Amino acid sequence: MKILKWPHPALTTPAERIEAVDDAVRATAEEMLFAMAEARGVGLAGPQVGYGKRLICVNPTPGTPEGERVFVNPEIVSREGEATASEGCLSLPGINGKVTRAEKVVVNALDLEGKSVTVHADALLARVLQHEIDHLDGVLITQRFSAVDKAANARSLRALENAARTAGARR
Template sequence: MAVKPIVMFPADVLEQPCEKVTVFDRKLTRLIKDMYDTMIEYDGVGLAAPQIGLSLQVAIVDIDDHHGTIELINPEIVEKRGEQTGPEGCLSFPGLFGEVKRANYVKIRTYNRKGKLRIIEAEGFLARAIQHEIDHLDGVLFTSKVEKYLDEEDLESVEG
């Protein structure tokens, strides 16, 4: 499909709650395919529509595991458990990384591109990535949750 340019902070679209998706059509399917191509091109594990300039509740996550690409359309966190703290970055903040505390387990109510309701449960890194992308849809940036910013040395010791 098409690789879209990534919107960089401080663009207003990144800090505004997104509109709900009401039409599940070919245009939405094309958007999701473009978002996937863009995420891969920029070496991300997730991408939200505001990061390509669209104020829509659409995000994708793919941490390169058995879950494959997860589509999040109008997602809602219905349950959270536990706690984890780990490094996060964001395609809209190139080269910036920080320690962020998130739930270790989440249960999500969401829709796929065809409008089918899905319940997704995730733990660990996948739960972290999903929460990061849902925050984007709510206009919340990871920088507002950073407990400590990380430099190259910090990242190397974390990645080990």
């Protein structure tokens, strides 16, 4: 399973709801957990691996599998406070900027057995959940950067676009 990079169109396409949590969904989740761990990421969303469905996995403590969780059709049902911190993204290598998000969120989702779960998250987990749910809506961190951070990352973003063009031309 390959993690797609900007400007792959899958990254800006909103993902569809998962109708049934079946073996195919569980198998995809397993692969995503593996890809996330391999990249030492704190989160990974379906669109980032070309899976256009509302499935995310998170692990605020990479390297320790105990922190791994998978959420199907996650939805933010409440937000509280505001926090700004620097963020990167596995689909945007070399890009980094400050993103302001809610400090705490409550997320409703299904687990891999199809049961409803509610997560009360703060700190890094709250940030990761908001970042991954953004991916499900086709939203990337670059859209949430300030004008200053957008300008600071413009060159790296263009480099990614040029790299994709070159790879495409070679095929």
